[in-house]
Amino acid sequence: MTSERSEVVVIPCSGIGKTYGTVAREAAYDLCEDLRPERTRLVALAKLVLGEEQARERVRTCPAVTIDGCKLLCASKLVTHSGGRVAHEVDVLDVYRRHKELKPDGIEELNEAGRKLARVLAEEVAQAIDEMQSMAPAGGGHA
């Protein structure tokens, strides 16, 4: 069953200054458009922080996955600050450390390795979402 409550919100940092922010953004699109479109919803970070009610409500009622481009973990911190629960947090740098062959380059447009890194990250998160949902009680989300 897919209900509003069993949806997972996905929030990338989309940091504009470094290639890892672009990887975070691309991975979020991979996840929400290709891998788990029926169970995930992309939420723009700035909209959430600046108080758009629908975005806040989603984050308060659904588990969140954050994808950050650097160790500052802005997306993760801001979701928590907005009253959400981070069910799974990913730092692109950690994934890159495990896949050194995929060195990302480019901010406007990622190179091939960057796109592959985004895909690998998205696949790992998709698996984490599957595990999270298989363990959750019927009906999904959290109170």
Next chain:
Amino acid sequence: MLRVIQAKAGIVSCSGEELAEGTVARLATLKVLHELRPAGTVTICLPLFLAGGEGDREFARYHPTITVDGCDLRCAARGTEMYSGRPAASIVVNDLVAAAGLPRPEGRRCLNDAGRQAVNLVAERLAQLVDEVARGRDPVR
């Protein structure tokens, strides 16, 4: 010897992951930063800015900022005003595209032709605003 130091403008772009207009804002900002006005601009990372990045907030307090938003929610403009000060100028992609009579951009992940046209339009307007800010003129908003 007298050295003239050019004041840099900080560009704050919305991240707008949900809309094609957000992608337009991001790509136009990067075009100005890397191609059109590399010497006169820096970007301010909006997530870091909102999360309390003191360096970015301080820069925006003491340097002119230009915000680029994808939609009428104007998250970049409101965030800048909230944490640092009123932006010197603001652009909303939706408004600029409508005023130019261009079709609405589509494809948040990969822009269509209209989206690519919008990137050029927004980047040109942004570069113009950067020049006005550098000349010390109050830009026409």
